[in-house]
Each structure stands twice: as structure tokens, then as C-alpha cells.
Amino acid sequence: MSRLPQLSVSAVPPLSDCLTDLSDLRRFGVALARDDRFVVDHTAAGALVDRLFRQASFEAVGEGAPSGASRAARDDARVRAFGQFVRLHRRHVRRLALDDGEQGWDENPESARAKAPAGGIGMAAAVRMLPLDLREALLIVVLARFTHGEAASALDISLATLIARLTKARERVAALTHAPLAAGAGPRAVPHLRVVK
């Protein structure tokens, strides 16, 4: 592939060598990639993740991945690997969305909610119905168990943005699954602004 850097893989160990457990990234990737829109089953999600995964490893070679001697270096490599995967996946989804004649990948939350059946949907299906940015934030924190600082760094967003996305994601998942929420935990029943005469 012409867009990949022409580097010797043997010069610097690939990123996979710096990670103690690649299954975390793969599990996160499969959950993130499967959106019931472009990728509609587990096997296709796995195939896509494997492809993006190889690209992420190659690109990491160019950035001089550390040898993984210290825990900090391994944590840093982990954040970087997830970050690379997220960027590659965003690029992939954006391209598919544009090919599909859309301007972006985010879908209207109201239409997403309207698609949910009256009795609520399963948790996995609810997560898959989230827009990509919310799904990324929720899955990297909940499934990959990143700290908020690590998650913000991997997603290349501020901590405040991460918190805002987590809030939206959690409330939307609760709404889609029709899970009972504590008082005041759900989305606002009334709009923030009212017309005042």
C-alpha cells in the first residue's frame, strides 16, 4: 500500500511487541467497529479490525515505539496503539459515510431512538446504535478500562469533551435500553430553553 511508510519492520520492534495484551485492543476494536450499519456482524468486524490493526502496527514503527522495558512506556504504547486504531477507524468510517452520500458519520439521535423497539433493545445493540464519537468514548473507558486521562489522550480530545461524551453516551444507552434510571439521571424531559413572551 502506497500510503504506508516505507520502513524496515526489523529496525524497530512493531507496536504489538510493546503491548502486554493485544486482545484488549482487538476486543475494543471489534466492539467499536461493529455498528449494524457498515459492519453488521462479528466476523466482518473482526476482519476489519485485523486490517486496521496491521496498519497501526506499521505506522507505529515510524514513531519509534519503545522497547517496553518500563510500565510507563508500556502504558504509553498502549494509549498510542488505541489512538492509532481509533484514527484509522475514524478515517475508514468517514470514507464509507462519504461514499454513502453523507456528510458525516453521526446520525440523528432522535432517529436512532426512534429505531429502538417499544420494549427496549439489548445492551450490545444499544451501544452499536450510538454515534461513533460517543461509542468511542464509552467503549474505551468501560471495555478497555482506560482512565479518563488516557482515554482523552487516545481519542485526541480534551477531558471535558470526554466527560460530555460519556454523559451523553450513558444517558442514550439507558434511553435505548429503556433501563430504569435514577431520578434525574435520564435525558431532560423538557428543553433547556423556553419561549418567553
Add this chain to the structure above:
Amino acid sequence: METWRVADLHAYVDDCLEPEQRQTFEQRMAQDPALARRAAAWRAQNSAIRAALDGEGARAFSISLVRHQGEVLSQGRRPATAGGRPSAEQPARLSALTVADAAPSSAKDARSAVRPWLLWRLGVAALLVGLASLWAPASTVVPAKALAAADVQAFRAFVRPGVAPVEFSTGDRAQSETWLAARLMRPVHLPATPSALKLVGARIAPYPGAAAAFLLYRSQDRPLGLLVQSLDAPRTTAPRLLAADGGYAAVWTWRGEGFALAGALDTTSLLKIATDFFAPPPPAAQAAPTRGS
């Protein structure tokens, strides 16, 4: 709720607080029941997401493997890595996913190059499906067996002679679903109760990583326990009997849930009742309702 407080709440439910910060936040929750309820709801949601998306669910049942590999038979081109394809609903998007990514400028060449290999690939795919059908039942090890083991253990722990070990006593399926959903913080879909059974009630049961629903039924005064856990797996074609933890359980999946049925019955009767749960016979006098309604 102030912004800093929302951030603290997220940090608390995601285990990102230092011990002293955590203690301070727990003290604050003790004074604010609404905050405590919200934290509990988000924690339960985290557990449910992990349980549903742990990545093993879809590989737990042999039908998933057989189905996906069977789909390869009707496909001309598949992703370069081992795996399958998106389902037949979106064939155009599949080609965008695979061809555009691999070589956007030479997609047509790639398709034409594939054709000479098509027959050969179909033969290999057929062989793989045949091998998979032999190998897959033995491969259904981890989650399906974990489901069966959790059900057998729960049945053994809770079901005692002369005791109805339920936290919520009801014969109504809808009431059980509501009660369980309120405690598990996720929707719970229960199968229709077969006519030969009587629902006694529901309770919460332990399961690795997250709590599960446990339903108690009676069949001619013999107890049966049905464990229900959220599982991101495709629907199975029929219940299967698994030996686990010194007992037997019939396991199957449906509507994003994994089910395991154990009881003081012989394996043939157990499997028959599980089949009745899975595909209840339509009532003769009226039109067949949709399952789960």
C-alpha cells in the same frame, strides 16, 4: 448538577478516583441519595456492557461459527483476513469495506483476478464448513459452558426441597421482566412459559462479571431454574445440552440473551422443556403470537 460533580461521578463509576477522593465522594453520596442511585445505575450499565461485549459471546455458540462460514459460500470476495462478511442486507457496503480499503484504484482488477479462483475458493469454503461442523461443537467451551455452569451452581445453591428460593414471587412473566430490569439496570427478555410449566418467581444470581437473572419454574412439582444473562451472540437453532459442574443444563440464545435451563429432571426431559421454551408450539385455537410478546 455541577460540571465538576458530573466528572467526579464518571470518575467514580469508572474507578478513576484516588482512594481519598473516592472516600470523599462516597461520603457525598451518603448525603445525596439521587447521586448514589445514579452512580449505581451507571455502574450496573458498565457491568452490562462488559458482559454483553466481552467478545467471547458471539464465538461461544457453534451456530455462530457455522453460520458465518456458511455465508462465505455465496460470496465472491471476502476480506483478506480470516473471517466472513457483512450479512446479505448490505452487499454494496461490504464491497466498499473490503475493496476500497485494500486497493481503491484497482478494485476492478481485483474483482477480475478473483474469478479464476472462485471455484477453487468455493471448494475450500465447503471443506471448511464441513470441518467446522465437526469441530464446532467441541469448540463451544467458554461462555456457553460458563452459562451452563452458572445455572447449575445457582440451581444447586438456591433450590432446596420445600422452599421457593425467589426474591420476587410471581407467576407473571411480564412482572418478572419488570422486576429484573429494575435490579439489573437493563432490559430482560424472557421466553414465553411453556404450558407444562408454572413460573414460581425470580431472583438475582451470580455470574462472572455481572449479575444474572434467575427464574424458578415448576414442572409437576419438580423445580427448574432458568438463568438469563445478556449475551451478544446470534440466535441458536436449538437448545443444546451441556455438562457443567457435575450437572447438566440446556443452553441457547435469543434476542441478545443467553439462557441456561437446569433442573431435577433427566436430560431428555430437560432438553424437551428447553425446546418448548425456545420454540413453543402455537396455540391451536388462535393465531400464533410472536415469541416473547
